Amino acid sequence: MNLNSSNNITENERYKIGNRITWITIIINIILSIAKILVGLLANSTAMLADGIHTISDTASSIGIIISFFIAKKPEDMEHHYGHEKAESIAGFVLSLLLISVGMNIGYSAIKILIAGKNIVPGVTAVWAASISIVAKEVQYRIAMYGGRKINSSALIADAWHHRSDALSSIGALIGIIGARMGYYFLDPLAGLVVSVIVVKVGIEIFINGYNELMDSSIEKEKLYKVAEEILENTEVNNINELRSRKHGSKVFIDIKVCVDPNITVAKGHSIGEDVEKIIHKNIDHVKEVLVHTNPCIRPEVGKCSDCEARTSIFVRNGKKKHV
Known part of the structure; x- marks a missing residue:
């Protein structure tokens, strides 16, 4: 027996909502990543540079989510009798691996700078860049989370947490930048290390959720x-x-x-x-x-x-x- 889902949103509507939200975040991320990397290089801020690289990973993951939405909305065919909805689960799973990889790379770079003991003073531009990034990434998180819950998309929810981790990354970067400008030079790379831990933690949580979905886990x-x-x-x-x-x-x-x-x-x-x-x-x-x-x-x-x-x-x- 087969009845339509109680959810009133059609597959085409899901695709449009998810696609629109993801494209908005991609445009914002491209602007942010370019700005943060430039500021990180010009203002000598390791934390800001790491934050900018993290934002690039957001853009890459969002493109993957658009592809997953396109595949997931396809109807059943002779090779996929149950439909293609798992494309979203796969996208969330891949996103988690990307997050973990990015987080570990940020942490490795921060540890190298801490060991080297370099006294780098970030420019004031980095403070403004980090502040703007915090606001922008939190807005992205709220938009993506709202859309993910509305259309029940694990991939979009995972992407929302990716934005939240970037907001936390920017908060860490801001603390490190301000601390380094006050003479506590170790705080800038230390903030990058804290950011890496946050990013890896979020990645592991999304990984576990994606793994359970791919393993056909039960509902509550x-x-x-x-x-x-x-x-x-x-x-x-x-x-x-x-x-x-x-x-x-x-x-x-x-x-x-x-x-x-x-x-x-x-x-x-x-x-x-x-x-x-x-x-x-x-x-x-x-x-x-x-x-x-x-x-x-x-x-x-x-x-x-x-x-x-x-x-x-x-x-x-x-x-x-x-x-x-």
């Missing part, structure tokens, strides 16, 4: 418990033999096995299955497809409910099962 168990209870309370299902879910990019697939009265007609069993599917779509967002399998319930004259439960996996709380 609480949502499965809730929908199972409503099915048992509001349909003619006697018991739930199995309830499984898996994330597929921005979408969710649900497989459920239920047992019903074995003496009903095929048409009646199909009607019960449709009731089950409607409840799932009502309670779980972004469901792309629900597969309902009906089993004949073991009657008392044939066996006990415990016999059925012994061979099934039930996702309902104790006391919530129906018995025949």
Whole structure:
């Protein structure tokens, strides 16, 4: 059985929203990265130069996200029966590796300068550049996060955190620049090192999330418990033999096995299955497809409910099962 997702946003609308937000961030990032690298070189600021390189990685990742949106919106075909939504998960996964790599590179450069003990005084231009960058990157974060949550895009949410890490990077750079100008020369490279730790941490978190999506992780168990209870309370299902879910990019697939009265007609069993599917779509967002399998319930004259439960996996709380 297959019904449309409860989400009112169509795939074309998702693509347009995600694409528009990503292009806005790309334009801002190009301007910021050029400005920060130039200021870093001219004002002798290691922290600002590292921050500018970090912003370039934002631009590269955003281009990758645009490509993933284009692929994800393609419908099912003969080679991809479940669609292409995982392209967004792959983009988020690759973005995490990019973040980790950039963070480690920034940290390595900062450590080399700290060991060398160079007394570099950044110019005042670097202070203004870092301040403007903080505001711009925070705005980008809020725009991308809003859009990512609206269209349920893990790639866009990952990109939002990339912008937030850049804002934190700029804060670190600003502290280091001001400290170095006050005579604490070690603060500029030290700020670059702190930035690297922040970037790597965010990258690891996005990596774990992307890994789980690519491994078909389930949605929250609480949502499965809730929908199972409503099915048992509001349909003619006697018991739930199995309830499984898996994330597929921005979408969710649900497989459920239920047992019903074995003496009903095929048409009646199909009607019960449709009731089950409607409840799932009502309670779980972004469901792309629900597969309902009906089993004949073991009657008392044939066996006990415990016999059925012994061979099934039930996702309902104790006391919530129906018995025949």
